[in-house]
Amino acid sequence: MKKTGAEIFCESLRHEGVKTVFGLPGGVVLKIFDVLCQQKDIQFILTRHEQGAAHMAEGYAKATGKAGVALVTSGPGMTNIVTGLADAYMDSVPLVAFTGQVSTDLIGNDAFQEADNVGISRPCTKHNVLVKDVNDLAQTIKEAFYIATSGRPGPVLVDIPKDVSIAKADFKYPDKVSLRGYNPTIGGNKYQIKQAAEEIMRAKKPIIYVGGGAIFSDAADELRELAEITQIPVTMTLMGLGSFPGSHPLSLGMLGMHGAYWTNMAMHHCDLLIAVGARFDDRVTGKLSEFCPEARVVHIDIDPTSIKKTFHAHIPIVGDVKTVLREMNVILRSMDGNPAEMKALKAPWMKQIDDWKKAHPLSYKQDDKVVKPQFVVEKLYELTKHEAIVATDVGQHQMFAAQYFKGNRPRTWLTSGGLGTMGFGFPAAIGAQVAFPDRLVLCITSEGSFQMNLQELVVAAEHKLPVKIVLLNNGVHGMVRQWQDLFYEGRYSASLLGKLPDFVKLADAYGILGLRAEKPGEVESVLKEGLKHKGPVLMDIHTDPFENCYPMIPAGGAQHEMMLEDPPELKLARKGGPHKRKVDEGEGVLPA
Amino acid sequence: MEHIISVLVENKFGVLARVAGLFSARGYNIESLSVAPTLDPTTSMITIVTVGDDRIIEQIMKQLNKVVEVLKVVDLTETHFLDRETALIKVHTKPEHRDEAIRIADIFRAKIVDSSSTTYTVEITGDVDKVEALINLLKPLGIKELIRTGRIAISRETTRTASPRREPALLKS
Known part of the structure; x- marks a missing residue:
């Protein structure tokens, strides 16, 4: 029996095991929505803005490892998900976005709600397709899920014209995909892996630098094994947090622009850098010419373009991180040496790192007047017994969360790294909560980021999704204000938010619990009350607008040249002195 | 240095835009470009003349290989060729x-x-x-x-057996 395009769409999703679709309807996708509401297998979450749908699908994907699915209409529906696509592309999130398109006979005529969906999304998707014939629909959907979730994952957009969703075709869901131009390398080159293992055995000051790739490839066990048999310390990028237990003695926490002092110092002085599923982003490397100057570099990545893109690699290994590490561990175990010997060999190195750690630990001073954001994150970390899925937005609060909320498991840290999308956190938390209704999902955000997608509060309320929103409200775009203080003589151009909504009333308006803490003494009780509450909660916590995030590698600075506290002239300015700091325009300043 | 790169692609709409867009998005140059179908009507050959140092050319080759509809990428400048x-x-x-x-x-x-x-x-x-x-x-x-x-360019048959200098793992088979 023939099925309509819309029926084929739903059947195909069912075959792919899709449980949830996020999105918003519109004219050209009505046929699809009509079929969607007549079936029970797939839950549809109606968002209040398409950007929310894209980020929810991302949150769902990051927390589960499965592809997130969004369904939106043509024109503005599609243009509203572009940020989500670009975010997913940067952070390698498996996402399949279905967009409606005007009927094929109208394409190119500037029809109502028409946009060039594949044209607009081309630079921010791994792959995209306009389906012109209903007979190709099932095959295209099969390929879309395969491409989105295999190799280096990423977003795939499938554009479905209205007439294609109405037309009929025989339906048989293909059981396999064969794409002659797409065949990711999984197993690494055996010779290269052996070479790397030999270097690892020899190294005296090695360090493992892990990115998001280790999480997508489910390589946490292999990574831990590698670190433990070789006794090599592990640092993680913002995207890699959770791939190695943050509380493990070999964990050095996050590196990079706001990484810990000891971590960046260890990077700078290492003699062997083992990069695992990471891409040497400028926020990690700082000034490239002075990055890891003494290191031999082993780089494992499934995406060949990540290797030698910004930084050289002596031993490049293209392959799936899990597969490569597993093989490497077998070789390492077969070589001479055991963990005790390895530990002895690395003892001076670990001692050195420990000395750096003691010299400059992460620190802040909490008084009894103003709440420090770090204090809130630390309290949250204690109160949740370190077990929560944490979604963040972008800015200072994100960095404080990365520094103080030490995740122990992969897929529990959802953040926007590459694109740095403010507004990501809250919808991502909803997506994760939909996937795991019984787990604790925190959204650590700020008043600036939260206001970018707060319309989705109604989704949390409607579906009783108990997301705990911890809003670090300092009334400023904190990171922008910090840069202005450090590099623009304290001229706060457009960074002070001035008029803010009453977030407790706002929560109330959406029918969820709102709580507020204004003094340090109130923080713990508010957090406790919020965490205890059964439904969604918005905790508005007023924090110090002038707290800066340290350590900090100024953009374009070298890794070992960190600022550890406010510079003297800024301290002086805080006390009413002149705010003077010369900026050498252009000197080593990276595109910020 | 100038390189002539042959890119065998699926003969589908939008593929040229993806290849050309890759160059513009990453700031690579296209000195000249020619596209035409091959003997197999399902594929087309794109010949691109571009300029860049070794690092950039390596990235261009890898980025081209990454495009789903790209079937094969050859840097003819690494072999003997006719243009x-x-x-x-x-x-x-x-x-x-x-x-x-x-x-x-x-x-x-x-x-x-x-x-x-x-x-x-x-x-x-x-x-x-x-x-x-x-x-x-x-x-x-x-x-x-x-x-x-x-x-347009084509490799010379007599030297076809010469092994490419690139690492095999980085090329599509």
Whole structure:
């Protein structure tokens, strides 16, 4: 029996095991929505803005490892998900976005709600397709899920014209995909892996630098094994947090622009850098010419373009991180040496790192007047017994969360790294909560980021999704204000938010619990009350607008040249002195 | 350094845009570009002339390989190859220059494919040096219009067995 395009769409999703679709309807996708509401297998979450749908699908994907699915209409529906696509592309999130398109006979005529969906999304998707014939629909959907979730994952957009969703075709869901131009390398080159293992055995000051790739490839066990048999310390990028237990003695926490002092110092002085599923982003490397100057570099990545893109690699290994590490561990175990010997060999190195750690630990001073954001994150970390899925937005609060909320498991840290999308956190938390209704999902955000997608509060309320929103409200775009203080003589151009909504009333308006803490003494009780509450909660916590995030590698600075506290002239300015700091325009300043 | 890259792609709409978009998005240059179907009607060959240091060319090759519809990428500059370009050159010919124009065309084994009372249209095929040399010689007569195909290239059969210098793991099979 023939099925309509819309029926084929739903059947195909069912075959792919899709449980949830996020999105918003519109004219050209009505046929699809009509079929969607007549079936029970797939839950549809109606968002209040398409950007929310894209980020929810991302949150769902990051927390589960499965592809997130969004369904939106043509024109503005599609243009509203572009940020989500670009975010997913940067952070390698498996996402399949279905967009409606005007009927094929109208394409190119500037029809109502028409946009060039594949044209607009081309630079921010791994792959995209306009389906012109209903007979190709099932095959295209099969390929879309395969491409989105295999190799280096990423977003795939499938554009479905209205007439294609109405037309009929025989339906048989293909059981396999064969794409002659797409065949990711999984197993690494055996010779290269052996070479790397030999270097690892020899190294005296090695360090493992892990990115998001280790999480997508489910390589946490292999990574831990590698670190433990070789006794090599592990640092993680913002995207890699959770791939190695943050509380493990070999964990050095996050590196990079706001990484810990000891971590960046260890990077700078290492003699062997083992990069695992990471891409040497400028926020990690700082000034490239002075990055890891003494290191031999082993780089494992499934995406060949990540290797030698910004930084050289002596031993490049293209392959799936899990597969490569597993093989490497077998070789390492077969070589001479055991963990005790390895530990002895690395003892001076670990001692050195420990000395750096003691010299400059992460620190802040909490008084009894103003709440420090770090204090809130630390309290949250204690109160949740370190077990929560944490979604963040972008800015200072994100960095404080990365520094103080030490995740122990992969897929529990959802953040926007590459694109740095403010507004990501809250919808991502909803997506994760939909996937795991019984787990604790925190959204650590700020008043600036939260206001970018707060319309989705109604989704949390409607579906009783108990997301705990911890809003670090300092009334400023904190990171922008910090840069202005450090590099623009304290001229706060457009960074002070001035008029803010009453977030407790706002929560109330959406029918969820709102709580507020204004003094340090109130923080713990508010957090406790919020965490205890059964439904969604918005905790508005007023924090110090002038707290800066340290350590900090100024953009374009070298890794070992960190600022550890406010510079003297800024301290002086805080006390009413002149705010003077010369900026050498252009000197080593990276595109910020 | 200049590189000629052959890119075998699926013959589908939007593929050229993806390949060209990759160059513009990452700030790579396209010096010339030519596209045409191959013997197999489901594929097309894109020949791109680009300029960059080794690091950039390596990235270009890898980025091209990453495109789902790209089937094969070859940097011909790494092997022995032949390249050709065709140009059609419409020259002004005053009566006293008409013989000179024919003489120049003859020297280059170029053909005069169209003629009017005041112009000749010269067709030339050759490597880029030959085409440019002819253009330079015709310039003094006054070139009214010039159109070039962009370069196409093919590897020489005798050296086909020479192994590429690139790491095998980084290339698509």
